[in-house]
Amino acid sequence: MSKVETVRSHQFDDTAQQHDASWTGMWVFLATEVMFFGGMFMGYILYRSDYSAAFASASNHLDVLLGSINTAVLICSSFTMALAVYSAQAGKRRALVSFLLLTMLLGVVFLGIKFSEYYFKFEEHLVPGSSFVYEERFARPAEIFFSFYFVMTGMHALHMIIGIGLLTYLVIKSLRGRFSLSYHTPVELIGLYWHFVDIVWIFLFPLLYLVGRHL
Amino acid sequence: MNAVETERREHYLNVNYGLKSWLLTTDHKRIAWLYLVSVTFFFFIGGLFATLIRLELLTPQGDLVQAETYNKFFTMHGVTMIFFFLIPSIPAVLGNFLIPMMIGARDLAFPRLNLASWYIYILGGLFTLTAAAAGGVDTGWTFYTPYSSIYSNTNVALTVIGIFITGFSSILTGLNFVVTIHKMRAPGMTWFRLPLFVWSHYATSIIFVLGTPVLAISLALVAIERLFDLGIFDPTRGGDPLLFQHLFWFYSHPAVYIMILPGMGVISELIPCFSRKRVFGYEFVAFSSLAIAVLGFLVWGHHMFVSGQSVYAGMVFSLLSFLVAIPSAIKVFNWTATLYKGSISYDAPMLYALGFIGLFTIGGLTGLFVATLGVNIHVHDTYFVIAHFHYIMVGSAVMAYMGGIHFWWPKMTGRMYPEGWARLAALIIFIGFNLTFFPQFVLGYLGMPRRYHVYPPEFQVLNVMSSAGASILAVGYVLPLVYMIWSLRYGAVAGKNPWRARGLEWETLSPPPTDNFEVTPLVTAEAYAYDVAEPEALYSGRPAHV
Amino acid sequence: MKAEPHISIRVYAVVFSVLIAFTLLTTGVAFIDLGGDLNTIAAITIAVCKALLVILYFMHVRYSDRLTWVFVGAGFFWLMILFTLTMSDALTRNWLVGPGSQ
Numbered sequence: 028m029s030k031v032e033t034v035r036s037h038q039f040d041d042t043a044q045q046h047d048a049s050w051t052g053m054w055v056f057l058a059t060e061v062m063f064f065g066g067m068f069m070g071y072i073l074y075r076s077d078y079s080a081a082f083a084s085a086s087n088h089l090d091v092l093l094g095s096i097n098t099a100v101l102i103c104s105s106f107t108m109a110l111a112v113y114s115a116q117a118g119k120r121r122a123l124v125s126f127l128l129l130t131m132l133l134g135v136v137f138l139g140i141k142f143s144e145y146y147f148k149f150e151e152h153l154v155p156g157s158s159f160v161y162e163e164r165f166a167r168p169a170e171i172f173f174s175f176y177f178v179m180t181g182m183h184a185l186h187m188i189i190g191i192g193l194l195t196y197l198v199i200k201s202l203r204g205r206f207s208l209s210y211h212t213p214v215e216l217i218g219l220y221w222h223f224v225d226i227v228w229i230f231l232f233p234l235l236y237l238v239g240r241h242l
Numbered sequence: 243m244n245a246v247e248t249e250r251r252e253h254y255l256n257v258n259y260g261l262k263s264w265l266l267t268t269d270h271k272r273i274a275w276l277y278l279v280s281v282t283f284f285f286f287i288g289g290l291f292a293t294l295i296r297l298e299l300l301t302p303q304g305d306l307v308q309a310e311t312y313n314k315f316f317t318m319h320g321v322t323m324i325f326f327f328l329i330p331s332i333p334a335v336l337g338n339f340l341i342p343m344m345i346g347a348r349d350l351a352f353p354r355l356n357l358a359s360w361y362i363y364i365l366g367g368l369f370t371l372t373a374a375a376a377g378g379v380d381t382g383w384t385f386y387t388p389y390s391s392i393y394s395n396t397n398v399a400l401t402v403i404g405i406f407i408t409g410f411s412s413i414l415t416g417l418n419f420v421v422t423i424h425k426m427r428a429p430g431m432t433w434f435r436l437p438l439f440v441w442s443h444y445a446t447s448i449i450f451v452l453g454t455p456v457l458a459i460s461l462a463l464v465a466i467e468r469l470f471d472l473g474i475f476d477p478t479r480g481g482d483p484l485l486f487q488h489l490f491w492f493y494s495h496p497a498v499y500i501m502i503l504p505g506m507g508v509i510s511e512l513i514p515c516f517s518r519k520r521v522f523g524y525e526f527v528a529f530s531s532l533a534i535a536v537l538g539f540l541v542w543g544h545h546m547f548v549s550g551q552s553v554y555a556g557m558v559f560s561l562l563s564f565l566v567a568i569p570s571a572i573k574v575f576n577w578t579a580t581l582y583k584g585s586i587s588y589d590a591p592m593l594y595a596l597g598f599i600g601l602f603t604i605g606g607l608t609g610l611f612v613a614t615l616g617v618n619i620h621v622h623d624t625y626f627v628i629a630h631f632h633y634i635m636v637g638s639a640v641m642a643y644m645g646g647i648h649f650w651w652p653k654m655t656g657r658m659y660p661e662g663w664a665r666l667a668a669l670i671i672f673i674g675f676n677l678t679f680f681p682q683f684v685l686g687y688l689g690m691p692r693r694y695h696v697y698p699p700e701f702q703v704l705n706v707m708s709s710a711g712a713s714i715l716a717v718g719y720v721l722p723l724v725y726m727i728w729s730l731r732y733g734a735v736a737g738k739n740p741w742r743a744r745g746l747e748w749e750t751l752s753p754p755p756t757d758n759f760e761v762t763p764l765v766t767a768e769a770y771a772y773d774v775a776e777p778e779a780l781y782s783g784r785p786a787h788v
Numbered sequence: 789m790k791a792e793p794h795i796s797i798r799v800y801a802v803v804f805s806v807l808i809a810f811t812l813l814t815t816g817v818a819f820i821d822l823g824g825d826l827n828t829i830a831a832i833t834i835a836v837c838k839a840l841l842v843i844l845y846f847m848h849v850r851y852s853d854r855l856t857w858v859f860v861g862a863g864f865f866w867l868m869i870l871f872t873l874t875m876s877d878a879l880t881r882n883w884l885v886g887p888g889s890q
Contacts (some may be wrong), residue, residue: 039426055421066460076875113797174472237815
């Protein structure tokens with residue numbers, strides 16, 4: 028890996044303080060993301076409590092196989108991301124780039140499966156709005172379920188896309204030798220972001236896909 | 243030091259010139275000025291809408307504008323004043339300028355993020371101004387569903403997107419402050435040596451970071467609902483309008499603490515300086531800031547007592563609302579105790595601070611009225627509520643902002659404002675404010691509802707008083723605009739510490755150099771060491787001269 | 789956050805395997821009727837365990853300083869405030885039945 032010296036921004040006294048501040052800053056940002064997604068989870072919880080039978084019915088229309096595969100894909104991507112950070116900490120540039128690319132690939136696979144699921148839902152007339160069709164008994168709360176399905180997974184997908192963009196940036200910087208044993212903070216920070224997006228899915232999966240499957 | 247010497251010495255204002263050096267600055271002090279100009283602009287926009295409201299309310303009939311237009315006036319007044327003036331005002335102007343200096347740092351932790359915050363704020367502002375120009379919004383600043391999500395024919399989506407964007411400005415500023423205060427304090431600056439201004443902003447930043455995202459998602463859901471025909475808040479499709487209210491007020495109640503905590507921080511700096519005394523009960527004031535921030539998140543349902551919310555939840559929220567008054571009261575007691583046997587001087591900043599204490603007490607106590615379930619049924623959606631929150635937002639928060647601007651003006655500009663005019667303006671503001679809003683308590687209690695452009699004729703006298711007061715208040719606000727700008731060129735040159743105040747910001751030059759201090763301070767004294775005669779004795783690591 | 793000790797690849801691999809196992813578990817259990825609300829409780833519990841593993845190991849929080857723990861905790865604590873107080877309304881809205889309501 029290159030011998031690039033860490034650039035210390037002038038407001039910091041030393042690179043340790045800079046790293047410390049950056050790490051803390053990313054965690055504060057993730058706390059804001061928890062609250063942002065949390066608002067959507069709040070809506071979901073409220074309606075599931077009001078309409079438990081309809082939500083169970085609607086959930087069974089989601090493809091649990093694709094959902095589980097996607098969950099596994101994301102967990103793999105978190106693993107590869109952790110390995111990318113490990114490589115950065117060990118000063119291994121080739122491994123870093125490889126694991127970043129692998130993470131990106133898994134992210135793209137996730138999105139591919141997700142968007143194909145969206146397409147299937149569209150074909151099944153389960154997109155909320157004028158084209159929505161459902162058995163009369165549960166029609167309106169089922170539509171709410173699918174509203175939350177699309178909004179929550181859509182917001183999650185948006186965060187994934189941003190994550191892939193950030194990973195692209197990391198790959199470019201790595202190839203240019205920007206990171207070294209002593210400086211790889213962006214890798215760590217974007218790693219935190221990626222893991223957070225994985226955690227959101229860890230909760231989305233059972234709440235959306237696994238409601239009333241036993242019925 | 244005379245004006246010529248100030249011009250020759252390099253400081254943050256003259257270190258480089260030109261628009262690019264301002265629009266691409268990462269210096270927290272210049273960014274503070276960017277915000278100062280912007281929030282002042284939005285303040286007068288919001289004031290314009292207030293003027294239109296008070297003009298309409300001069301007469302009981304709806305003779306100036308139609309109801310729909312009036313609805314747009316109070317909506318735009320609320321949106322502009324809250325999101326584009328009050329919330330950023332003290333934190334983004336005074337907080338940005340002072341926090342690094344108060345803790346002995348060269349800048350905030352993330353200067354480029356700081357600049358980005360300003361640009362995001364401006365972008366959001368542009369969206370909202372566009373919405374206003376395109377015909378405005380008539381939902382009220384509270385955007386209640388399903389009116390906002392389905393039935394309103396006005397520019398809801400554009401406006402909420404603008405507010406959504408500006409919310410990120412708040413979030414990033416809060417993030418910056420939290421990290422800075424944790425990680426960038428100078429040697430010896432322990433938590434309990436921090437000025438209370440910093441504690442207040444830390445508490446405010448907690449709210450910025452944890453509350454604003456929920457506003458973001460609630461407004462995003464309204465926009466998505468409008469644009470994609472969802473039905474999450476539509477009762478005819480199984481939706482619950484109260485879900486929106488819960489999400490909205492989860493942020494918007496703590497938001498009012500965002501608006502007052504920084505002001506309390508300013509007051510905590512002004513009172514000891516102009517009483518020449520340490521703050522009484524420093525730790526109590528510090529912890530009460532945190533308590534307000536935390537407890538403030540537990541009370542939002544008091545905006546929903548008559549909405550159809552569960553009565554049991556209402557009882558819980560009412561009780562918690564009483565509790566949140568306690569830390570605020572503690573602060574008032576401590577400020578008052580600081581004044582006691584102090585050596586009081588009545589410079590303009592102190593006039594604002596004293597006004598704050600009185601008006602905040604009234605505003606805060608009337609909050610208890612509204613928090614009481616039974617009384618709330620009577621005064622909800624009346625002018626009583628309007629009077630209550632204007633006593634806090636205008637009578638307290640804006641007064642604190644004015645007091646802070648005056649107090650730190652010499653530090654920011656190297657010039658003194660004209661004291662005589664400043665005291666006159668403070669007095670005019672105080673009189674105008676009370677004349678505007680005290681009658682509204684009476685009007686509300688007598689039953690005049692808010693958000694109506696007509697009212698029964700028996701309310702006219704009080705409404706005319708209120709509008710007259712508003713015109714006086716307007717004069718009071720225009721005066722500082724004039725004499726502050728005047729002082730930039732013609733004001734007396736200020737030294738390092740014209741107030742003989744305590745605090746690291748007063749130990750450096752006026753205006754400060756770009757990196758704030760020539761040498762990083764080493765702090766050995768407690769805050770507000772007004773009982774120590776010589777400030778020079780408190781800090782080391784400074785050059786001996788200047 | 790001081791200089792992080794390396795978490796070994798082996799630990800990461802173990803965590804990864806457990807996460808996959810939990811995913812299989814939660815999916816499988818969903819098809820078995822555990823009775824009452826237990827299915828939901830099981831799903832949430834497993835999700836929380838998975839999230840904790842990611843946070844503690846992949847995100848290095850196990851070896852981070854106390855300030856990081858405070859921020860992590862604060863985010864979830866505040867979320868709980870939102871959920872609890874809002875649901876306190878939603879769940880009790882129909883408790884008080886007065887004259888004129890059905």
